[in-house]
Amino acid sequence: MTYKIGLLGLGTVGGGVAQVLLDSEKRHPLLRWLSIAAVGVKDVSKPRPITLPAGILTTDLEAIVRHPDIDIVVEVLGGLEPARSLILTAIAQGKHIVTANKAVIARYGNEIFTAANAAGVYVMLEAAVAGGIPVIQPMKQSLGGNRIHTLTGILNGTTNYILTRMQQEKGEFDSILADAQRLGYAEADPSTDIDGLDAADKIAILASLAFNGRIKLDQVHCEGIRGVTAVDIAYAEKLGFVIKLLAIAHRDAHRGSDSLDVRVHPTLVPLDHPLAGVNGVYNAVLLEGEPLGQVMFYGPGAGAGPTASAVVADLINIAALLPMGKVNHPLLTCSHRHYCTIAPITQVMSRFYARLLAQDHPGVLGKLGTCFGNHGVSLESLVQIGVKENLAEIVVVTHQVREGEFRQAMKEIEHLHGVDHIPTVLRVLA
Numbered sequence: 001m002t003y004k005i006g007l008l009g010l011g012t013v014g015g016g017v018a019q020v021l022l023d024s025e026k027r028h029p030l031l032r033w034l035s036i037a038a039v040g041v042k043d044v045s046k047p048r049p050i051t052l053p054a055g056i057l058t059t060d061l062e063a064i065v066r067h068p069d070i071d072i073v074v075e076v077l078g079g080l081e082p083a084r085s086l087i088l089t090a091i092a093q094g095k096h097i098v099t100a101n102k103a104v105i106a107r108y109g110n111e112i113f114t115a116a117n118a119a120g121v122y123v124m125l126e127a128a129v130a131g132g133i134p135v136i137q138p139m140k141q142s143l144g145g146n147r148i149h150t151l152t153g154i155l156n157g158t159t160n161y162i163l164t165r166m167q168q169e170k171g172e173f174d175s176i177l178a179d180a181q182r183l184g185y186a187e188a189d190p191s192t193d194i195d196g197l198d199a200a201d202k203i204a205i206l207a208s209l210a211f212n213g214r215i216k217l218d219q220v221h222c223e224g225i226r227g228v229t230a231v232d233i234a235y236a237e238k239l240g241f242v243i244k245l246l247a248i249a250h251r252d253a254h255r256g257s258d259s260l261d262v263r264v265h266p267t268l269v270p271l272d273h274p275l276a277g278v279n280g281v282y283n284a285v286l287l288e289g290e291p292l293g294q295v296m297f298y299g300p301g302a303g304a305g306p307t308a309s310a311v312v313a314d315l316i317n318i319a320a321l322l323p324m325g326k327v328n329h330p331l332l333t334c335s336h337r338h339y340c341t342i343a344p345i346t347q348v349m350s351r352f353y354a355r356l357l358a359q360d361h362p363g364v365l366g367k368l369g370t371c372f373g374n375h376g377v378s379l380e381s382l383v384q385i386g387v388k389e390n391l392a393e394i395v396v397v398t399h400q401v402r403e404g405e406f407r408q409a410m411k412e413i414e415h416l417h418g419v420d421h422i423p424t425v426l427r428v429l430a
């Protein structure tokens with residue numbers, strides 16, 4: 001028995017997938033049921049580090065998704081179009097889908113899963129979030145008995161690689177980013193990684209699974225790492241923190257009803273927190289729920305091999321079910337109908353770190369303390385760290401406060417006599 005795969009894309013991920021499928025010995029026995037029937041690329045004349053069976057490389061991707069012999073389409077093209085249309089056409093033709101494309105799923109998941117459920121096919125996406133780390137299937141299956149309240153992830157390998165190297169080597173942002181691109185971690189447009197959009201897509205997908213509802217991507221608050229400086233990394237370290245780009249989804253019982261906050265932002269993480277030691281291109285997802293407590297998934301979040309591992313796992317899951325014909329297996333399908341309610345960022349409780357530059361005059365620290373107090377912002381520490389160009393450099397760390405109240409205080413402080421400017425405001429993991 002053989003099931004035929006149409007592979008769309010033979011880049012970093014597609015190349016890795018083909019490598020594993022063409023060398024199935026000593027892997028899962030179900031892999032012997034799978035063979036690559038066609039591979040779609042942009043340019044067939046491009047040199048490839050992999051030797052494919054003759055005649056299967058093509059630029060006609062539409063023909064692959066419509067071919068009657070193909071059972072499963074693996075979409076590893078990236079980008080929104082033609083990926084979305086090809087996935088929808090393949091579904092309409094009764095083909096199962098495996099994709100690594102978080103951008104398409106986070107934006108068009110509603111359309112794609114609705115079409116897949118109607119057609120009785122599966123859309124599998126383990127590779128789309130945290131690359132090689134098994135997190136989608138564990139959330140769908142092994143953790144089903146839990147009521148999850150918080151998901152905290154380092155979900156973007158490129159930014160974690162950049163922040164780790166900035167921390168460890170005091171290196172420059174641009175040259176480290178170029179290394180990440182050369183190593184195949186970064187997206188084609190690096191701003192997708194750097195500005196937090198890739199992590200936002202991924203946390204939207206995870207939040208949807210954790211909280212059983214769809215997430216509107218434009219309600220995910222998203223800040224990237226362009227504003228993180230070596231100065232702040234050094235101060236954070238002195239205060240006992242490391243700076244990470246965190247993706248957080250949280251159900252706050254105190255805020256009432258079923259309101260979630262879903263956000264991506266650079267965050268000061270205490271050095272003894274399990275996510276503080278997640279370095280380089282590694283990703284991690286910390287899940288907290290009842291009755292399990294905490295569980296952390298850790299591993300390689302990007303790169304050819306790890307991502308191929310996740311794609312092939314999905315293929316095995318589908319291959320195991322194919323002999324049963326068209327069934328909507330409840331552990332593999334997505335049946336969410338409603339959209340989750342997402343709280344605006346001003347309602348979210350956080351701790352904050354702020355770095356200010358002010359005139360080095362007596363009374364400035366006192367004025368700052370009073371202003372924070374007037375807005376109900378309780379301070380953990382307020383210290384003058386040094387003097388820079390005749391200005392006092394002051395670092396503030398707050399206790400938990402509603403973001404809207406903190407922002408009001410900062411607006412007033414910005415206009416206080418003696419305050420020059422506020423170069424950095426970051427959140428601190430509670």
Ligand SMILES: NC(=O)C1=CN([C@@H]2O[C@H](COP(=O)(O)OP(=O)(O)OC[C@H]3O[C@@H](n4cnc5c(N)ncnc54)[C@H](OP(=O)(O)O)[C@@H]3O)[C@@H](O)[C@H]2O)C=CC1
Binds near residue numbers: 014041101128184
């Ligand atoms: N790289 C990584 O570590 C990870 C990537 N992903 C996701 O996997 C997907 C693929 O990423 P990656 O492998 O890095 O991307 P690459 O850019 O390395 O590869 C893309 C492949 O798709 C082909 N392709 C792209 N557009 C078209 C088109 N319009 N028509 C025909 N072929 C096309 C390219 O053809 P050609 O070779 O001829 O140029 C290439 O083979 C993305 O969705 C990405 O987000 C997920 C997890 C990790």
Ligand SMILES: N[C@@H](CC=O)C(=O)O
Binds near residue numbers: 155
């Ligand atoms: N660009 C992404 C690749 C995987 O999704 C990352 O850096 O994590």
Ligand code: NA
Binds near residue numbers: 129130133134136310
């Ligand atoms: Na994964």
